[in-house]
Amino acid sequence: MLHIIDDEEVIRDSLSWLARSRKIPATGYASSEQFLSTLENQFSFDRDGDCILLDVRMPGLSGISLFDALSAKKLTRRLPVIFLTGHGDVPMAVDSLKRGAFDFFEKPFNDNKLMDRVLEALASSREAGVTAQIHDRLASLSSREREVLDLILQGKMNKVIADELGISMRTVEVHRAHIFDKMQVKTAVELAGMLK
Missing domain, CATH: 3.40.50.2300 (Response regulator)
Structure with a gap:
């Protein structure tokens, strides 16, 4: 307008x-x-x-x-x-x-x-x-979700993320689902493209 x-x-x-x-x-x-x-x-x-x-x-x-x-x-x-x-x-x-x-x-x-x-x-x-929308979406992530996001962006698999953070693989999967939902993406590739 x-x-x-x-x-x-x-x-x-x-x-x-x-x-x-x-x-x-x-x-x-x-x-x-x-x-x-x-x-x-x-x-x-x-x-x-x-x-x-x-x-x-x-x-x-x-x-x-x-x-x-x-x-x-x-x-x-x-x-x-x-x-x-x-x-x-x-x-x-x-x-x-x-x-x-x-x-x-x-x-x-x-x-x-x-x-x-x-x-x-x-x-x-x-x-x-x-x-601004991307910034707002990032701001909606919890601190643990941000840690998982950083490791996803490094290309690490769920098992490796779980080991590095000392949490279960199922917990990583839940965080990953929340991240994708909050960031409004379907794949890690789409997420990486949004945040490059």
């Missing part, structure tokens, strides 16, 4: 139309505050990725301040930000790139180049989402 945050309705509408022409779902927000309210109350990450097109200068909370708030919450990998800047805002936008913004475009911008970068940002967001 492309999130367009700009105080000018005509810009939100034209960017939404441009996104739809490239089959990118988009929604507009008239202010940073409106987006933050949505983020806190009813936001859910899109499995196809999310990206923010953000105007630098807006009444109330500026685009830079919103970016800083998202950065503080460590959300800019899942919600990559592409700034839309006026001529005088370029140094500010360059500084934001150094601090983790995905890109910036100076107005007026090339429509196709902008949408190409949006697609790249959506792909980056999807990848970050998958990484």
